[in-house]
Amino acid sequence: MIEQVFWQAERECEAEEPPADAPLPEAVDVAVIGGGLTGLSAARTLASGGASVAVFETNTVGWGASGRNGGQVSVGGKRGPDGWTKQYGKETAARLFKAAKDSVTFVDDLVKDENIDCGWTLCGKYAACSKAEHFGHLADWQKYLAETFDYKVELVSPVRQRDELGSDAYHGGMVDEFAGMLNPYLFTRGLAAAALKAGAQIFERTEVLALTPAGSGWTVTTSHGSLTASDVFVATNGYTGDATPTLKRRVVSVGSHIIATEPLGEELALSVLPKRRICYDTKKMLFYFVLSADDRLVFGGRAAWRPLTAQRSGKILRKRMVEYFPQLAGTKVEYTWHGQVCMTLDFDPHLGKIDGLYYSMGYCGHGVALSAYLGDVMGRVIAGKPEDNAFLQLKPLPRIPGYTGNPWFLPAADVYYRTYDRLK
Ligand SMILES: Cc1cc2nc3c(=O)[nH]c(=O)nc-3n(C[C@H](O)[C@H](O)[C@H](O)COP(=O)(O)OP(=O)(O)OC[C@H]3O[C@@H](n4cnc5c(N)ncnc54)[C@H](O)[C@@H]3O)c2cc1C
Structure with missing residues (x-):
């Protein structure tokens, strides 16, 4: 098992790369912190509208969650x-759901408009029941989606389980056709090339x-010098x-x-994914998996809430993969890696302005x-265009009581979610 992001090794990236060693400008309209999907998307939108934009990335484009x-x-x-x-009422929920649907359409359009070669396919999604009793929840869910949002998904009964997933450890599930897969590293690099093309x-x-x-803007101090920016957009997520x-x-x-x-x-x-759909299961500590273009199983999950090395998490995930798919008992794992996801107190993403800084994070x-x-949405907000997006109307990123940035409570969350999954 090598510690490397498989998506970076899958094939050569043909997208244009940012020039190395370019001198920093003295001043820009917008400084973007973070070279992932949020920051690059905002940069593309802002630059297309004529703003001068500089994106700063500690590592390389797509190094963060976006590429892994x-x-x-x-x-x-x-x-x-x-x-x-439950939280906001039916009307706001319907607007948030529409925005969430628009986000998938946005990816589809972006890949086509910018000709991004990232293996994007609208293959559909299968949500697999980890326990027999979860099937009833999915049936309620199907009805709820149809009645509340006029959104159609298909139930797959436990007897038809193997049409979708080659495992007896699951108990039926639900198909949503409006979902897809892509190589996230190539997608992010393609978006970076589009932002460069936009200026x-x-x-x-x-x-x-x-x-x-500094005055009405900011002095931005970087590891390679300083510049001034009228606005700053923070896109650093996890x-x-x-x-x-x-x-x-x-x-x-x-x-x-x-x-x-x-x-x-x-x-x-x-024998694992007969229809090549993306798949995840219904546990809190869920597994998600997909077939790559060269027929590898890419199998992910929260091996633990506490920090783990990539070798240790690789061993845990392999063991669990074989428990769910015994046909893979003799299969080698070649790549193991991890990344940071960004949780918020209310489990919603938030975007807007705090302390004079624009931000979007917490997916x-x-x-x-x-x-x-939402990076694109924030690009228009920063450019001063009117934006009527339901996510923008949520409250600002909420405070987490008693938290100063050190997540001491993660081991307790680990125990809580494991126990929840055993009992529910
Ligand atoms: C292992 C894993 C699996 C996931 N699977 C899925 C999935 O299948 N489907 C899905 O919808 N979502 C998934 N996600 C979530 C998704 O990848 C993220 O929500 C999304 O990529 C966030 O993009 P971003 O641009 O906001 O952040 P990131 O891509 O994380 O980018 C933030 C960047 O900011 C940079 N940075 C931080 N501080 C500074 C600084 N001071 N100066 C300069 N640069 C800085 C970092 O180096 C990093 O590259 C997954 C996440 C992980 C980690």
Whole structure:
């Protein structure tokens, strides 16, 4: 098992790269912190509108969650439509659900408009029941989605389980056709190329160290010098750090782990996912998996809430993969890696302005489509265009009582969610 993101190794990236060693400008309209989907999408939108934009990325474009996630694109969010209805009422929930649907359409349009070669396919999603009693919940869910949001999904009864998933450890499930998969690293690099084409500048290996108010704007101090910016957009999600302490105290970074097997060959691959859909299960500590273009199983999950090495998480995930898919007992795992997802107190993403800084973050592990989409929304907000998006109308990123940025409570969350999954 090598510790590397499989998506970076899958094939050569042909997208244009940011120029190395370009000098920093003295001043820009907008400084964007973070070279993931959120920051790059905002940069593309702002630069297309004529703003001067500089994106700063500590590592390289797509180094964060955007380049190392599960590649699953689907409608929804961590809290999801029923949580939205309980919290905000039916009308707001319907607007949030529409925005979540628009985020998937946004990815589809973006890939086509910018000709991004990232293996995007609208393959549909299968939500698999981890326990027999979860099937009833999915049936209620199907009815609820149809009645409340006029959104159609299909139930797959336990006897038809193997039409969708080659495992007896699951008990039926639900298909949503409006979902897809892509190579997230190639998608992010393609979006960076689109931002460059629109006129944005991208500075890799350049960390933003400090932000100091200066006149009506900011002095941005980076590891390669300083510049001034009229506005700053913080797009650091699960990697939010000391340069933005208020935001750091309002989000919790949690590790998510993934493995990729050796190529399985078509027959074995289809014995796991006969329709090549993206798939996840209904546990709190869920597993998500998908077949790569060369028939590897890319299998992810929260191996634990506490920090783990990639080797350790790789071993845990392999063991669990074989428990669910015994046909993979002799299969080698070739890649293991992990990344940080960004949790918020209310499990919703938040965007807007805090302490004079624009931000969008907190996708809670459901951010491939939402980050690109909400980055675009924030690009228009920063450009001063009127924006009527339901996510913008949620409250600002909520404070987490008693939390200063050190997630001491994660081991307790680990025990809580494991117990929940055993009992429910
Ligand atoms: C393992 C894993 C699997 C996932 N699977 C899925 C999935 O299948 N489907 C889905 O919808 N979502 C998934 N997600 C979530 C999704 O990947 C994220 O929500 C999304 O990519 C967030 O994008 P972002 O641009 O906001 O943040 P990121 O891509 O994390 O980018 C933030 C960047 O900011 C940079 N940065 C931080 N501080 C500074 C600084 N001071 N100066 C300069 N740069 C800085 C970091 O280096 C990083 O590259 C997954 C996440 C992980 C970690």
